[in-house]
Amino acid sequence: MTADQTMPSAGDALFDVPTPIEEMLRLAVDFTRHNDALDIALRAKNSTPDTAHSSSARDLAADVLKVLRAIHNQRLHPSEDLTRAHLRLRQLAFLAEASADHPPGAARELTALATKTVMDNALIVAEQTLNAQSKTLHSEGSGLTAAHKSALVEIARGHVVANSTLGREYTRSSGSKVPMSTLRRLEAKHLVTRTSGTALPAYYGGPLQDRVQLTPAGITALAAALTRPAAVRTAPRVAGVPLASPSQATARSR
Incomplete structure (x- = not known):
């Protein structure tokens, strides 16, 4: 290592590790791109069947399994929703892998709901993650409207x-x-x-x-x-108005 090179700190290395939610969002992007490419190939004039999608499909299947491992490593509290999320993602990994061995038309059908599946389950995992965290640690909000x-x-x-x-x-x-x-x-x-x-x-x-x-x-x-x-918006505090004493109330009513 040269004098002008610096070793990344432990904190930098920690924050460079993508969270499971980030990995799922990236996976959703990749599935959309994969399906768009299949759609365009199928609509192209004089197109002939090919296996260009196969490598992409296998990579996506491997990425789904990687996401599942990341979710498992979070050690979230077990729930029915989380169990269903695991099951649906495993099914998606199987479908993506299977699509690699099919022609583009059939492959597109097998991954038709891939982005929806990833996003639906990303929201479930995000909710479970939020429930497991101390809300006081993130009271500053996300910075997005x-x-x-x-x-x-x-x-x-x-x-x-x-x-x-x-x-x-x-x-x-x-x-x-x-x-x-x-x-x-x-x-x-x-x-x-x-x-x-x-x-x-x-x-x-x-x-x-x-x-x-x-x-x-x-x-x-x-x-x-x-x-x-x-962010939780709280109503401004209003100073209380002292109640009138019984004698004052009687005097005002006369």
Whole structure:
């Protein structure tokens, strides 16, 4: 090691380790990208079946198992919801692995609900994580507005695409609407990005749309928001007005 190189501190190494929620959000991004690629390949004219998706599918199956190990290592309190989350993620790993041995059409069916499965269970694990933590440790909140947090969840679910026509930009969402103004604010914060021409057209024969996905910074921000309690607004204290004595009350009534 040279004189100008420094050894990372134990604290830096600790914070560089992704949390299970971050790993699940990253997995959701990867499944959306995988399914988009299959969709475009299946819609392409004169396309011939190939196995380009197989390597990606096997990597995703391995990543699901990695996420399961990370959740297990958290030692969360057992619950029915957490048990179901484990089961559904194991099923997803099996489906992703199986899809690698099928042609693109059948493979796409096997991973059709992959992003939804990951996100549904990410929210369950986030809730269980929040319940297991001392809320006083995170009373400062996540730094995201409710609207931005909601938009990031929709984007993580693979619901949001963007496009433009006649010089005007717009968004489309299969879930809750994410306005273009919100998307631009999130882009300005480097929390989301658009990848040109990676999502199916809005209509048959139309141009490919731009998939909106979380950036690494967006993954970190949303994971923090999901595992921190919402800020609680308390009413301002109002000084009490002293009650009138019985004699005063009698005098006022005369």
